[in-house]
Amino acid sequence: MDSSSISIREGRYTQATNCHWPVAASWTISIEERDPFLRSSRTGIDYTLPTILTAEPESEDPTDSVVSSMLEVFIPHHSRWQKVHIRYKDAWSEKTGFTSLPKDTLFPLLELYLEKSYWLEQDDMDCITSTMLSAPRLHSLTHFWLSHIISMTEGLRIITFYPQLTSLELTLILPVQVTTTNGSGPIVHNNLQRLHLSTAGDLGFLFDKLTLPALEDLSLSEVHGAFPNITPAHISHWPQSQFLVFLLHSVCTVKHLIIQECDISAEEMLECLAHPQISTWLDSLSITEEHQRHLCVTEEALRRLTCITFGEKVLHSWDDLPAEETITETLSPNLSTIKLWGYISAQDGRVADMVESRWLLAENCPIKQLKMAVIGLFADACHTDDWARLQALNRKRFGITYLQL
Secondary structure, three states: OOEEEEOOOOOOOOHHHHHHOOOOOEEEEEEEEEOHHHOOOOOOOOOOOEEEOOOOOOOOOOOOOHHHHHHHHHHHHHHHEEEEEEEEOOOOOOOOOHHHOOOOOOOOOOEEEEEEOOOOOHHHHHHHHHHHHHOHHHHHOOEEEEEEEEEHHHHHHHHHHOOOOOEEEEEEEOOOOOOOOOOOOOEEOOOOOEEEEEEEOOHHHHHHHEEOOOOOEEEEEEOOOOOOOOOHHHOOOOOHHHHHHHHHHHOOOOOEEEEEOOOOOHHHHHHHHHOHHHHOOOOEEEEEOOOOOOOOEEHHHHHHHOOOOOOOOOOOOOOOOOOOOOHHHOOOOOOOEEEEEOOEEOOOOHHHHHHHHHHOOOOOOOOOOOOEEEEEEOOOOOOHHHHHHHHHHHHHOOOEEEEEO
């Protein structure tokens, strides 16, 4: 079967154009909608199907999109779609055109890329998600990224329908209170290695639903202010018990961990970092906080992350640290990258102690040498010693970033 790429130089064409397209071919459709104010005569020919916004002011439907009307030409031939790449740049249009697809749409889609700087309409989003889930060849997808807000139910459907997924990024709105369930057990996905979630609601409900034996890269971020139906009072506390059960059932080994804007206590954070399925394998750690000020990286956490060599005579300022301490007590011995951004609550010098202990390791030390450190400290706390020592360490070996927040 032949394959055709459709390239139209102007944003105006008619149904008559169809007569020039091979009847049996699979199609690659690429549409880009550009702001007319940014148009330049120097624009290269790499833009396929460039369109200029020409909607009349007296249009009966001001929310209609140029791309939507263009897509209608291709709708009757949806069974031949193979690759669809659409970028929406018009801030005033809302329609994407996908609601024109038949409800029972099936097509040989291999790639689908949609980009829009403003939210998609929910009707369109439901149609697009349903269409993707019903496309047989998409069941072999290995990478899936959807930035538009969807429900936990839709997110679980994606995980269930795509058994070959290795990487998944979603923005989910989660339940905030106990809801009636059908009693079904957790979803087991044996191939998912990378899971990055931006959420609002109670993460515990999601942890209860998932078992991910292959998981290595986990990112969990609370999104504040992006969900109009979730009030601040409903932003849930970190679900420690459910998270630990999730790790136990999954038997996964987490090598990359990101926790962002989560309401987690210092004790819970330390318990997570000390968990053998995390501490033993962790290569990169990122704990970032800019808005809520949940100061969960305390002196105890920094002390446990500080590398103390066996038999070393401790001469620095840790008051409660014994003179000798085994190296096995250092958390995350394989850590190569660390980012601590805003969560820190410790005396001046404690952060520098931890970074320096991993930055200037003795030869043959079994602890992995830190390759990159990113530190963000709130400006209203005194960290004069930290700043001076981090700067000196960075001069010896580049790779440390430090900023006041």
